[in-house]
Amino acid sequence: MKPIVIRRRSAATRDDWPVDLHPLVARVYAARGVAAAEAGPQRLSDLLAPAALGGVAQACDLLADAIAHDWRICIVGDFDADGATGTAVAVRGLRLLGARDVCYRVPNRMVDGYGLGVGLVDALADIGPDLVVTVDNGIASHAGVAAARARGMRVIVTDHHLPGPTLPPADAIVNPNAIALAACPHASPPCADCASAGARASGLAGVGVMFYLLLALRARLFPGDAAARPDLASLLDLVALGTVADLVPLDANNRILVAAGLHRIRSGRASAGVAALYRAAGRDPQRAVAADLGYALGPRINAAGRLEDMSLGIECLLSDDADVAYGLAERLSAINAERRELQAAMVEQGEAMLARFVERYRDDALPCGIVLHEADWHPGVVGLVASKLKERLNRPVVAFACADGSGAELRGSARSIAGFHLRDALAEVDAAHPGLIGRFGGHAMAAGLSLPAANLATFAAEFDAVARRRLDAAQLERCLWSDGELAAHEFTADNARALRYAAPWGQAFPEPAFDNVFAVESWRAVGEKHLRMQLRPEQGGDTIEAILFDAADAMPPPSRVHALFQLDLNDWNGRERLQLLVRHLEPA
Numbered sequence: 001m002k003p004i005v006i007r008r009r010s011a012a013t014r015d016d017w018p019v020d021l022h023p024l025v026a027r028v029y030a031a032r033g034v035a036a037a038e039a040g041p042q043r044l045s046d047l048l049a050p051a052a053l054g055g056v057a058q059a060c061d062l063l064a065d066a067i068a069h070d071w072r073i074c075i076v077g078d079f080d081a082d083g084a085t086g087t088a089v090a091v092r093g094l095r096l097l098g099a100r101d102v103c104y105r106v107p108n109r110m111v112d113g114y115g116l117g118v119g120l121v122d123a124l125a126d127i128g129p130d131l132v133v134t135v136d137n138g139i140a141s142h143a144g145v146a147a148a149r150a151r152g153m154r155v156i157v158t159d160h161h162l163p164g165p166t167l168p169p170a171d172a173i174v175n176p177n178a179i180a181l182a183a184c185p186h187a188s189p190p191c192a193d194c195a196s197a198g199a200r201a202s203g204l205a206g207v208g209v210m211f212y213l214l215l216a217l218r219a220r221l222f223p224g225d226a227a228a229r230p231d232l233a234s235l236l237d238l239v240a241l242g243t244v245a246d247l248v249p250l251d252a253n254n255r256i257l258v259a260a261g262l263h264r265i266r267s268g269r270a271s272a273g274v275a276a277l278y279r280a281a282g283r284d285p286q287r288a289v290a291a292d293l294g295y296a297l298g299p300r301i302n303a304a305g306r307l308e309d310m311s312l313g314i315e316c317l318l319s320d321d322a323d324v325a326y327g328l329a330e331r332l333s334a335i336n337a338e339r340r341e342l343q344a345a346m347v348e349q350g351e352a353m354l355a356r357f358v359e360r361y362r363d364d365a366l367p368c369g370i371v372l373h374e375a376d377w378h379p380g381v382v383g384l385v386a387s388k389l390k391e392r393l394n395r396p397v398v399a400f401a402c403a404d405g406s407g408a409e410l411r412g413s414a415r416s417i418a419g420f421h422l423r424d425a426l427a428e429v430d431a432a433h434p435g436l437i438g439r440f441g442g443h444a445m446a447a448g449l450s451l452p453a454a455n456l457a458t459f460a461a462e463f464d465a466v467a468r469r470r471l472d473a474a475q476l477e478r479c480l481w482s483d484g485e486l487a488a489h490e491f492t493a494d495n496a497r498a499l500r501y502a503a504p505w506g507q508a509f510p511e512p513a514f515d516n517v518f519a520v521e522s523w524r525a526v527g528e529k530h531l532r533m534q535l536r537p538e539q540g541g542d543t544i545e546a547i548l549f550d551a552a553d554a555m556p557p558p559s560r561v562h563a564l565f566q567l568d569l570n571d572w573n574g575r576e577r578l579q580l581l582v583r584h585l586e587p588a
Contacts, residue, residue, distance in 0.1 A: 002363065004478045004584055006515050006564055011484060022498040024490065028483050028512045038252045042259040042503075044233070050216035052201045058172035059156045059213055060220045062131060067098045067221070071130035075104040076116050077314065078136040078206065079305030081298045085242030086135035086158075086207035088273075088317035089235045093214040096230040097221055103127060106310045109380055110404075113411075114441070114448060116144035121151065129153055136160070136206025139175055140441040142168045158209050160202075160248070161441055162423045174213050176201035177443075203251045207242030211235060211257070236261040237270045238317060240504075244290045245298030247445060249508035258504035262288050273317040276325035277301075280333045287571070290504040291511070300329070303336035306380030339381060346377055346385045350399065354389070368476065369425075369467030370397045371460035373410065377401040383413030383446070390415040394478045396422065396467055398449075400456065407453055409438070414447045419475045420467065422447040429462045436462070445507075480564050480584055482515040488541030493578045496567035515564045517588045518546075520557050531555055535563070535580065538588075545570070546580035554585050562588040 012030040018040045021029075029039050050056055066073055073094060077087030087104050094102050105124060107113065112120050115137040121144050124132065131154045138145065138157035145168040148155050155170040163178045204212065214232055222229040240261025243254055250258065264270055265288040270278070274297070278285040281296040301313040312335075316328035350372050358366065370393065377385070382399035390397045396416040403409040416422040426440045426447055436459055440449035451459055505511035518535035521543050526532050531551035534543045538560075546565065548554060564584040569576045 002478050004480055004586075006480050006482050006562070006584065008482045008484050008515070022495075022502065024495050025498055025502040028499070028502075031483055032509070035252075038255075042256045044256060044260055047256055048201050048253050050212045050219075053174050053176050053204075053209065053212055054178070055172050055174045056213060056216045059158070059174050060217050062154060062156055062172055063094070063099075063133075063213075063217050064220055066131045067094075070100055072101045072103070072128060073099055073131045073133060074124060074127060074129035075102065076120065076124075076132055076134045076137070077104060077106045077310070078114070079106055079109045079310040080136070081245035081301040081313070082206045082242045083136040084301050084305070084310055084313040085238045085245070085317060086205075086210045087314050089207055089214070089238050089242075090133060090135050090210050091318060092238075093211070093232060093235055096232065096234075097214065097217055103129075104314065106305075106314065108309070109305060113439075113450070116141040116148065116155075118143050118147045120144065121147040121153075124148070124153070125151060131156065134158055135210050138168065138170070139163045139173070139178060140168070140439070142166070144168075145170050158206070158213055160204050160206050160209050160443070162443055164427075174209055176204055176209065201253065203249045203254055205243045205246040205248045205254075207239050207246075208248075208254065208257060211239045233260070233264070234269075234271070237264045237274045240265075240290075241274060241293045241297055241301075244293040244504070244506050245301065247294075247507045250290075250504055250506040251508070255504050255509065258290055258293075258506070262290065262504060271317065272320050272322045272325040273329070276316060276319075276322065276329035277332070279326060280329035284571075289500060290506045294506060299339070300332040300336045303339040304332055306384075307335055307339055307342075307378070339384075342378055343381050343384045343388075346374070346381055347388045349374055349377075350385050350389050351392075354393070366393070366395070367460070367464040367467070368395060368471050369463040369465075370395050371400070371456070371463055372397065373400040373456060375402060375407060379403060379411045382411070383415065383448075386413050386415040390417060394476060395471075396420050396425070396463075398463060402453070403450060410451055410453050410456060412449050412451070414442070414449070416445045416447075417471075417475065420471055425463070425466045425470065428466050429459065433458070433462060481510070481513070482564055483512045484514060485516050486514045486537075486567075488537050488539050491537065491541060491544055491567070491578065493569060493576055496569050496578055497576070499567055500569065511566055513564055513566050513583060515562065517560065517562050520559055520561055523555070523557055525555060528552070531557065531582075533557060533582075535561075544578060544580055546582050548582040548585055551585070557585060558587040560588040562586050 009031040014030045016036040017026045075087050075090045077083040091102050107120050133156045139159040139161050145155050156172045157170040158174045240258040265285050277297045283292050304310050304313040319325040379401035382401045386397040386399040398412050398414040400410040400412040403411040414422050421444045423442045430437050438450040499512050517538040521534040523533040529552050531548040533546045535546045536543045563582050565580040565582045568579050568581045570579040
């Protein structure tokens with residue numbers, strides 16, 4: 001395994017920051033190229049306008065008719081946290097705006113597969129919707145959309161995934177990533193302004209796209225006094241949860257949405273479902289940060305779609321009864337515990353496969369694009385296996401499981417690294433070898449696909465070949481990024497607190513990390529795997545408590561270490577004290 005390299009972001013100086021911006025936060029922002037206008041308070045009024053998505057006007061026309069004529073509206077969601085929160089936002093938001101007959105359906109991962117499939121459309125005939133609205137899916141559902149329209153259903157597709165060369169035959173499509181193919185209200189191909197706006201909105205998650213559509217619909221239905229409009233801000237905690245959990249880039253627009261949602265949670269105005277998930281996870285909502293959504297709440301919602309029925313997660317998010325919501329949150333926690341055990345076993349199998357390969361062929365013979373399959377892997381968990389192995393290897397990984405008991409069809413989930421666009425890579429394989437892949441879709445960092453089991457070896461070779469063409473040695477380097485060294489006086493709880501609440505940190509906007517050389521004053525094992533240390537900065541100052549999780553290989557630590565760490569607050573008995581969360585440790 002290649003060693004990990006710590007690289008520091010380029011230091012930058014700026015003199016146009018808001019006067020009250022914390023100096024350490026300013027330093028982090030400057031190194032990440034944050035504009036001065038984005039460094040101040042995050043206001044909803046600074047959000048990109050809903051019209052930037054394209055297709056909004058046509059979708060609003062249909063939804064306005066549906067509400068005016070009491071059409072039955074069916075929301076078709078997805079079986080991940082983005083799809084679940086997006087479904088809850090759609091149902092809650094449309095009801096707030098006057099829709100009286102709104103229901104939802106979510107495909108079963110094992111039976112229906114992803115998106116608005118023909119089988120799901122057949123099942124919808126029992127409830128007879130007049131209008132189907134997809135959330136976080138549909139842009140690749142050509143056959144399903146056509147089947148729904150053949151049955152007399154109108155269809156609005158809301159999605160954020162990348163489209164193929166053609167769009168499905170829906171009545172309206174709202175997708176910032178489809179604007180190059182969708183009709184621009186001014187020109188075709190899209191005019192420069194619309195194309196630019198679409199690009200700036202392209203980072204929205206599926207739940208964000210739905211929230212934007214609701215904003216546009218509210219403006220259409222309530223054009224007068226803004227004070228008389230229904231309060232869609234009540235949905236922002238759900239928008240924040242889905243946005244963070246789906247790992248879309250936390251660009252300036254998404255940071256505004258997530259910050260607003262976290263503010264609602266901290267101020268005690270979260271929905272009953274989100275509050276219940278916080279309680280079930282043992283987290284304090286008054287100290288809510290984006291990491292809670294990504295590492296505690298999101299996995300609980302996702303677990304339902306991976307192992308059981310995503311309706312459990314959606315019902316939790318739709319409930320207004322605190323006791324009912326908590327009961328559902330507890331069930332989700334139990335399913336998530338089962339998911340963790342299953343995932344750990346599968347990751348161990350994947351690592352053993354790779355270890356045998358390295359032992360036989362050497363580390364430098366590892367494929368650039370890694371493809372793994374085990375006959376007994378669970379198709380709902382392969383995405384997490386791909387994610388874990390991608391992090392450890394810094395290579396794009398596709399993990400496959402059998403789609404059914406026959407083993408003839410495989411279902412895969414892929415995760416990528418910076419600089420390797422997964423959906424484009426799969427499209428390149430598909431174009432070069434038509435019929436090799438069954439269905440595929442996704443975006444830059446995550447994708448899903450299916451293929452006949454007989455095609456696995458050919459696909460693995462072709463995927464690796466594409467990765468070798470698109471990735472160079474520098475991109476495959478196992479690199480961790482640092483925001484630089486801290487001076488002795490900067491190791492304070494106040495600095496940790498300022499960084500904690502400075503911005504929603506997450507995908508493409510990671511939590512600040514620093515690197516220093518320390519003397520190890522003392523250490524002890526915590527449990528069987530974790531390492532707690534007392535560290536003294538090399539340049540002097542007090543000793544600082546630090547913890548490194550999953551550190552069995554790092555015990556005992558050397559007397560002098562180079563550590564990559566985050567400033568953290570350890571809350572014990574109502575008192576906050578500084579601790580370092582060590583992310584990487586090596587001899588100095």
